[in-house]
Every structure is written in C-alpha cells, then in structure tokens.
Amino acid sequence: MEKMLQSMLQPAANNFDNPSLSITIHKINGQNFLCWSQFVKLYIRGKGKIGYLTGSTVTPLEDDPKFQMWDSENFMIISWLINSMESEIGQTYMFLPTAKQVWDVVVETYSDMENSAQVFEITNKIQELKQELDEVHGCILGKDPLPSVQAVFSEVCREESRRQVMMETLTLPNAARRNQEKEDDKGKI
Numbered sequence: 001m002e003k004m005l006q007s008m009l010q011p012a013a014n015n016f017d018n019p020s021l022s023i024t025i026h027k028i029n030g031q032n033f034l035c036w037s038q039f040v041k042l043y044i045r046g047k048g049k050i051g052y053l054t055g056s057t058v059t060p061l062e063d064d065p066k067f068q069m070w071d072s073e074n075f076m077i078i079s080w081l082i083n084s085m086e087s088e089i090g091q092t093y094m095f096l097p098t099a100k101q102v103w104d105v106v107v108e109t110y111s112d113m114e115n116s117a118q119v120f121e122i123t124n125k126i127q128e129l130k131q132e133l134d135e136v137h138g139c140i141l142g143k144d145p146l147p148s149v150q151a152v153f154s155e156v157c158r159e160e161s162r163r164q165v166m167m168e169t170l171t172l173p174n175a176a177r178r179n180q181e182k183e184d185d186k187g188k189i
Contacts (some may be wrong), residue, residue, distance in 0.1 A: 020186060028085045033110035040084055052077045052099040059098065074099050081106070133159055 024039035026032060041152055042122045044050050051057030052074060059074075060066045077099035082090040085106075136159045147155070 008162065022083055023080045024084050026084075028089055028106070028110065030086075030089065030110060033106075035082065037111075038109070043110070049073060049077055053103040055100045078102055133160075 023043040026035040026036050026039050044053060060070050079101060081102050082093055096102045136156055140155060
C-alpha cells in the first residue's frame with residue numbers, strides 16, 4: 001500500500017512529455033505573441049495543466065505530500081514555455097520560480113507590443129491606400145477601436161472588388177466599341 005501511495009505522489013514521467021519538447025512550431029520572437037500564446041494555451045490546456053498559467057493550481061506547502069508532484073509539473077511547464085521561445089527571449093525567464101510568473105511576465109512584456117505594432121501597421125497601410133479608396137480610408141480610421149488587420153484587409157478587398165466590377169462594367173461597352181471600330185476599319189481597306 002505504501003509503495004502504491006509513493007508511486008502516486010511521485011511525478012509520473014510517462015504522463016508528462018520530455019521537458020525539451022517543443023510544444024509549438026511558433027516560437028515567440030517578440031512580434032508574434034498572439035499566435036504563440038494561443039498555441040501554448042491550447043497545448044497546456046490539452047494536457048490539463050492550464051491552472052499553472054492562470055494561477056488556479058495553487059502551490060502546496062513544501063511539507064504537503066502533493067508538493068513534489070506540483071513542483072515537478074511546474075518546472076516541466078516552465079521548460080515547455082522556455083523551449084517555445086527564441087533563445088534570447090527564453091533566457092530572460094529561466095530564473096522565475098513558477099510557470100504562472102513566467103506566463104504573466106511574458107504576457108506583460110509582449111502582448112501590448114503586438115497591439116501597438118498592429119495599430120501602427122494598420123494606420124500605415126490605411127495611409128498608403130490609393131486616393132480612390134478615400135471613403136474606405138475615412139471609414140476605417142473613424143472606427144474606435146481600430147479594426148483588426150484582417151477586418152481592414154477584408155474591407156479594402158471588398159471595396160477594390162466592387163470598384164473593379166464597376167470599372168469592367170464601364171469599360172465593356174468601350175471595348176465593344178473598339179472592336180466594332182476595328183471591324184469598320186477592316187472594311188475600309
């Protein structure tokens with residue numbers, strides 16, 4: 001019975017993956033936080049360990065029999081997080097004691113940067129829009145908060161497509177007229 005209890009309290013190596021496991025192909029590089037964080041959360045939630053990032057898995061006292069398991073899982077998750085970062089970034093977080101602290105600092109460091117970068121990117125792209133898209137330009141810049149890059153792209157594509165259809169409709173009679181003129185010119189020769 002005691003052996004069974006000890007085996008239950010010891011970290012289950014076969015239930016946890018290798019600490020050097022790469023949990024996502026999207027390593028955080030300072031500009032892809034949103035994508036990276038979503039992949040990390042999907043993986044860790046799939047392992048049933050999301051509480052280590054959210055703080056809902058509470059650190060037991062060191063003399064609690066559950067502490068050893070918590071400690072092992074905590075450091076496994078820290079290693080997953082660090083291994084999913086570019087090495088220059090990961091080195092910054094190696095000495096934080098809990099997965100939650102690593103997660104919180106990464107979120108604080110990179111989540112706003114991406115939003116600021118997206119706002120800057122959207123603003124620049126809108127400023128570069130052709131003059132014929134001024135209506136879309138004003139409509140997009142007038143929205144608060146600014147729409148996502150995908151929403152802006154979609155709106156611009158719709159407007160360009162609409163204008164292209166309108167131009168084809170206008171140029172179709174001209175093209176027919178030119179063909180008729182060519183036929184008329186052939187008859188004169």
